[in-house]
Amino acid sequence: MAKRSFMQSVGDALAGVAATWRTQRSFRIQAVLAAALPVILAWLRPPLVFSALCLTMAMLVLAAELFNTALERLADHLHPEHHPAIGAAKDCAAGAVLLVCAGAGLVGILTLVVVFAER
Incomplete structure (x- = not known):
C-alpha cells in the first residue's frame, strides 16, 4: 500500500464523517447537539472541567456512532x-453507542447540578 500524505488521510476521515452524516439520522442529531454544546456551555458557564467533560463526551458519542456505522x-x-453472529456483533456495537450516550447524559446532568447549585 502506498504511503499517503497527512492531508489525504484527513480527507479520507472527513469523507467517512460525511458518509455517516448522509446515511445516519442519529449521527446528524448527535452532531447538531454537539455543535450547539459550546453555545450552551458559554451560556451556563460551568467550571472548566465540566465544560471539558461535556465536550469530550460529545466527541466520544460521535466517534462511537462512526465506529458503529463502520x-x-x-x-x-x-x-x-x-x-x-453478525446480528449479535451489530447489536453489541449499537449497545456501545447507547452506553456512551448514557454516560454523556449523566455528565450533562451532573454539569447542570453543579451550575445550578452554585447559583
Whole structure:
C-alpha cells in the first residue's frame, strides 16, 4: 500500500464523517447537539472541567456512532444475508453507542447540578 500524505488521510476521515452524516439520522442529531454544546456551555458557564467533560463526551458519542456505522457497513458487505453472529456483533456495537450516550447524559446532568447549585 502506498504511503499517503497527512492531508489525504484527513480527507479520507472527513469523507467517512460525511458518509455517516448522509446515511445516519442519529449521527446528524448527535452532531447538531454537539455543535450547539459550546453555545450552551458559554451560556451556563460551568467550571472548566465540566465544560471539558461535556465536550469530550460529545466527541466520544460521535466517534462511537462512526465506529458503529463502520462495523455495520463492513458486516453487511461481507455477509449481506442475516446471520445470528453478525446480528449479535451489530447489536453489541449499537449497545456501545447507547452506553456512551448514557454516560454523556449523566455528565450533562451532573454539569447542570453543579451550575445550578452554585447559583
